[in-house]
Amino acid sequence: xxxxxxxxxxxxxxxxxxxxxxxxxxxxxxxxxxxxxxxxxxxxxxxxxxxxxxxxxxxxxxxxxxxxxxxxxxxxxxxxxxxxxxxxxxxxxxxxxxxxxxxxxxxxxxxxxxxxxxxxxxxxxxxxxxxxxxxxxxxxxxxxxxxxxxxxxxxxxxxxxxxxxxxxxxxxxxxxxxxxxxxxxxxxxxxxxxxxxxxxxxxxxxxxxxxxxxxxxxxxxxxxxxxxxxxxxxxxxxxxxxxxxxxxxxxxxxxxxxxxxxxxxxxxxxxxxxxxxxxxxxxxxxxxxxxxxxxxxxxxxxxxxxxxxxxxxxxxxxxxxxxxxxxxxx
Numbered sequence: 001x002x003x004x005x006x007x008x009x010x011x012x013x014x015x016x017x018x019x020x021x022x023x024x025x026x027x028x029x030x031x032x033x034x035x036x037x038x039x040x041x042x043x044x045x046x047x048x049x050x051x052x053x054x055x056x057x058x059x060x061x062x063x064x065x066x067x068x069x070x071x072x073x074x075x076x077x078x079x080x081x082x083x084x085x086x087x088x089x090x091x092x093x094x095x096x097x098x099x100x101x102x103x104x105x106x107x108x109x110x111x112x113x114x115x116x117x118x119x120x121x122x123x124x125x126x127x128x129x130x131x132x133x134x135x136x137x138x139x140x141x142x143x144x145x146x147x148x149x150x151x152x153x154x155x156x157x158x159x160x161x162x163x164x165x166x167x168x169x170x171x172x173x174x175x176x177x178x179x180x181x182x183x184x185x186x187x188x189x190x191x192x193x194x195x196x197x198x199x200x201x202x203x204x205x206x207x208x209x210x211x212x213x214x215x216x217x218x219x220x221x222x223x224x225x226x227x228x229x230x231x232x233x234x235x236x237x238x239x240x241x242x243x244x245x246x247x248x249x250x251x252x253x254x255x256x257x258x259x260x261x262x263x264x265x266x267x268x269x270x271x272x273x274x275x276x277x278x279x280x281x282x283x284x285x286x287x288x289x290x291x292x293x294x295x296x297x298x299x300x301x302x303x304x305x306x307x308x309x310x311x312x313x314x315x316x317x318x319x320x321x322x323x324x325x326x327x328x329x330x
Contacts, residue, residue: 007036008044013056016041017048070106074098078106086115130194134322135227137193137257139270140215140234142206145282147182147290156286185290187277187297188214191270192227195321196310198273198301202294208242215245219252225322233257233267280304 008016016034019025020041025033031041047055070078077096081087087095089103096103107113131137146153149169154162166180186206190199199218203210219229232254234240240258249256259266281300287293309315 007040008034010056010058013044014048014053017044017056020045021048070098070102075106075110078103079110079112082107082112083118132194134192134194134197135222135229137231137233138218138222138229139191139193139267140211140218140232140240141189141267141270141274142211142237143187143189143274143277143282144206145185145187145278147185148287148293149180149182150289152286152288155283182290185294186210187282189270189273189277190214190218191273192222192318193233193269196269196273196313196318197222197225197227197305197322198318200277200297200301202297206237206239208239208244211239212244212248215248216252219254227322229254231255231257233259235259235264235267236261276304280308 012034016030016036019030019033020027027042027045028038030045031038034041044056074096078092078098081092081095089100089107092098093100093103104113112118149162149165151157151165151168152162153165157165166182169180169182183204186203188201188203188206188211191197199221201214201217203214215232222229229252232249234245234257236258239245246256264271277300280303281297282293284300287296305319306317308317310318313321
């Protein structure tokens with residue numbers, strides 16, 4: 001695409017070049033017709049003769065040689081200080097005797113200008129991946145949430161009123177310190193790596209029996225939408241290390257994958273979905289009971305899958321990445 005102030009678009013260049021090459025106009029006459037210099041008209045005509053229409057597109061303005069570019073050994077020192085010590089452009093420039101703008105340019109060129117682009121543990125640039133087809137990999141995990149007391153929780157009502165509501169909630173158990181215990185909601189979540197389509201169920205535990213039941217239903221749910229599951233990625237939780245999980249995956253024809261220990265970034269897509277789940281559903285508004293919050297989950301999932309633009313896949317809803325879903329793009 002031409003820049004905003006270009007005198008000629010690609011189509012106008014083609015018409016200009018044809019006037020000179022095919023209709024035998026002089027460059028000066030054609031230039032006058034299109035209100036450009038004769039040198040510009042001759043340039044596009046020469047490119048058209050040599051390369052055809054392909055030669056009329058914009059080219060990079062980057063020079064072929066950059067004799068004053070920062071030497072490679074110095075670049076390595078800059079990146080080392082950035083990744084190992086998390087220094088910014090000004091401290092790095094002070095240590096190496098360079099201009100801060102030079103250091104910033106090097107960091108930008110190597111995608112290290114923002115610390116969020118670097119892995120917190122290793123300092124290396126974050127490597128992102130995406131499987132080519134829906135079903136190539138399902139990410140599975142559990143999000144734990146404290147149950148909401150009757151009347152609402154402390155996040156919206158404050159800690160004093162929240163404690164009163166917890167104490168007044170029917171059926172609340174008591175800890176050994178006589179504090180009311182409402183229990184935990186275990187949200188079993190499944191994300192397709194390619195499309196980011198999500199499936200979730202809420203249970204009162206995270207045992208192997210519950211986890212395998214969720215997996216069977218999730219695989220069937222994706223199959224109804226034309227997705228065949230080939231791999232599943234989980235952390236090293238006890239449910240996912242069980243023989244039941246292994247045997248269930250074998251029965252379903254799914255290859256089992258595990259994340260590296262203490263490396264939640266390996267399962268980063270579902271970890272990021274949990275943040276969206278918390279902001280868009282779990283803590284999005286005041287729920288006056290756990291039943292009300294659980295009843296709101298299907299509506300959130302439908303909005304997430306069918307309507308919410310996902311920035312990681314080009315600002316389109318995840319469901320649109322499933323290629324054989326006639327009637328589902330609503």
